[in-house]
Amino acid sequence: MKAVVMERFGPPEVLEYREVPTPQPGPGEVLIRVHAVTVNRTLDLAVRRDGDNRGVTLPLVLGTDPSGVIESVGEGVGRVALGDHVAVAGSVRCGACKQCLDGHEEDCAKPGHIGVHRWGGYAEYVVVPERNAVRLPKDLPFPDASVIVRHAPTAWNLLENKAQLRAGESVLIMGASGALGSMGVQIARVLGAQVIAGAGSEAGCALARELGAEHAINYRAEPLDEAVMRYTRGRGVDVVFENISDPELWPRAFASLAPSGRLVTAGAHGGGIVPLDCRRLYHRRLKIIGGAGATQANVERALTAAVEGKVRAVIDRIMPLERAAEAHHIVGRREVLGKVVLTPAA
Numbered sequence: 001m002k003a004v005v006m007e008r009f010g011p012p013e014v015l016e017y018r019e020v021p022t023p024q025p026g027p028g029e030v031l032i033r034v035h036a037v038t039v040n041r042t043l044d045l046a047v048r049r050d051g052d053n054r055g056v057t058l059p060l061v062l063g064t065d066p067s068g069v070i071e072s073v074g075e076g077v078g079r080v081a082l083g084d085h086v087a088v089a090g091s092v093r094c095g096a097c098k099q100c101l102d103g104h105e106e107d108c109a110k111p112g113h114i115g116v117h118r119w120g121g122y123a124e125y126v127v128v129p130e131r132n133a134v135r136l137p138k139d140l141p142f143p144d145a146s147v148i149v150r151h152a153p154t155a156w157n158l159l160e161n162k163a164q165l166r167a168g169e170s171v172l173i174m175g176a177s178g179a180l181g182s183m184g185v186q187i188a189r190v191l192g193a194q195v196i197a198g199a200g201s202e203a204g205c206a207l208a209r210e211l212g213a214e215h216a217i218n219y220r221a222e223p224l225d226e227a228v229m230r231y232t233r234g235r236g237v238d239v240v241f242e243n244i245s246d247p248e249l250w251p252r253a254f255a256s257l258a259p260s261g262r263l264v265t266a267g268a269h270g271g272g273i274v275p276l277d278c279r280r281l282y283h284r285r286l287k288i289i290g291g292a293g294a295t296q297a298n299v300e301r302a303l304t305a306a307v308e309g310k311v312r313a314v315i316d317r318i319m320p321l322e323r324a325a326e327a328h329h330i331v332g333r334r335e336v337l338g339k340v341v342l343t344p345a346a
Contacts, residue, residue, distance in 0.1 A: 002344065003123035004324040007059045009050050012328035015062075015122075017321065023119070023127040025074035030133050032086060035142035036318075037066040037121035038150060038179070039327045039340040041269045043090070047116055048328065054116050062324075063342075064090030064114050065150035066121025067142040070133070077130045085140075086133040087149035088121065090114045091293055111293070122324055124344045134299055137307050143341040144306065147179060147313035152302035153294030155183040158241060158264040160191060161298070162291045167192025169238040172228055172256050174249070176213065177204030179339045180267060182314040184241045185211045187302075190310050193239075196231055198224055198253070207314065207337055219249055228256040236261060246270030251277065259284045266292040314338030 001022040006014045025031045039045075043064045046052040067087035070080055080086060092112040114120045114128055136145050159165045171188045175181035176197035188195045189212040197208030197216040205216035217227040228237060236258035242250070245268040254263060254277065263286065280286065305311040316336035319327050321344035331340050 001124040002321070003061050004321060005059050005061055006048060009048065012048070012325040012332070014048065015325045015328065017324065020123075022125050025072055025127050027075040028077060028130050029074040029127050030070050030077055030080060030130050031072040032066060032068045032088070032126050032128065032133070033071045034066045034121050034124060034126055034344050035068040036146045036341050036343050037063040038146050039331050039342060040064060040150075041331060042267070043113060043116055045328055045332055056116060061119040061122050062115045063121030063123070063126070064088070064116065065146045066126050067136065067145040067149070071125065073130075079130055080133050080135055085136040085138055085142075087136055087145040088114060088126070088128050089132050089134055089149060089299065092117065092129065092132065122321060122342065134303075137303065140303070140306060143315055143318055143343070144313040146341060147315060147339045148302055148306050148311065149299065151180045151183045152187065152306070152311055153298035154266060154292060155180055155187045155241075156298040156302055157294040158266055158291060159184065159187055159239070161295070162289045163239045163241070163262045163264045165191050165193055165239050168194070170194040170196065170232060171239040171241060172196045172198060172237045172253065173208070173213070173241045174198045174253055175244050175267070176208040176216065177201070177337045178243070179314065180243045181241070182207065182211055182338060183311065184243075185213050186311045187305075188241070190305060196228060196237060203337060219252070224249065224252040225255040232258070238262070239264065243267030244270040245272045245274055247274045250274035255280065257284065257286050260286070262287045262289060264289045264291065266290065316340055318343055320344070
């Protein structure tokens, strides 16, 4: 099969499109013919650059969220079958820690990732554990499925489970023109919240309004917290959905919270180290909640919402797999709204 292999860390040019042996599924595994896989800043670009302190073993094939058709199955597989359309949930749970044994796999103490700790979907075929294969509705396009299964369940988990966002509350969605943020805007609307979107460009703001945000703020052009207070008549928002962790933007996002507000976060491509106003934290009884991952219920709700037309994938462009290095350059320069998708299928 053809795959994009990296033998060393470095710039996008370390990604080499070449022939490698087609993998075969072992017990409890399935072989998927890949039709789509997305390009992610964290799990792809950061891992390619220097490993991102994730214990990567080289050579590696990136790609945490492929989708496609099951071509063969290993011994003991029974939940999915040949010909099924599936997307891959990229987190690999250990299955042995207390959290996994208690049924809280999203909080696994030793999580791994497809495309980071084992070969991923930048290839014509990929082998994954059966439990990571999410059966798809047949009429959901593969590029959309990869984006939705990758980001919508996480956004649902953050907003509903972690922040406990309720109908009628207000929420500020940061990075609203990105893949996770655009899902956050749509899911917050599904949950009945009043949505204020924050994006780094006028085009991003326009997209957020198209997705259902009542107000959109270009936080590169005006002070974010001042605009939020203007839209909320000085109260602030009940929830901030933060997925950037930029040291300049974080304080203004945090300052946008109303008393007893909650900030949920899963993302750090803006740097990850941010200042925190602890006086404001305790005087206004605020909460900061970190939490990546999702539950199976989040995945099912996301797919149902997609089929019903309540949630859609925001895709900037679809590129052939052999242009993976070029795609990394494009994403690295932040020239996109939504997601870049690679497809190895003819």
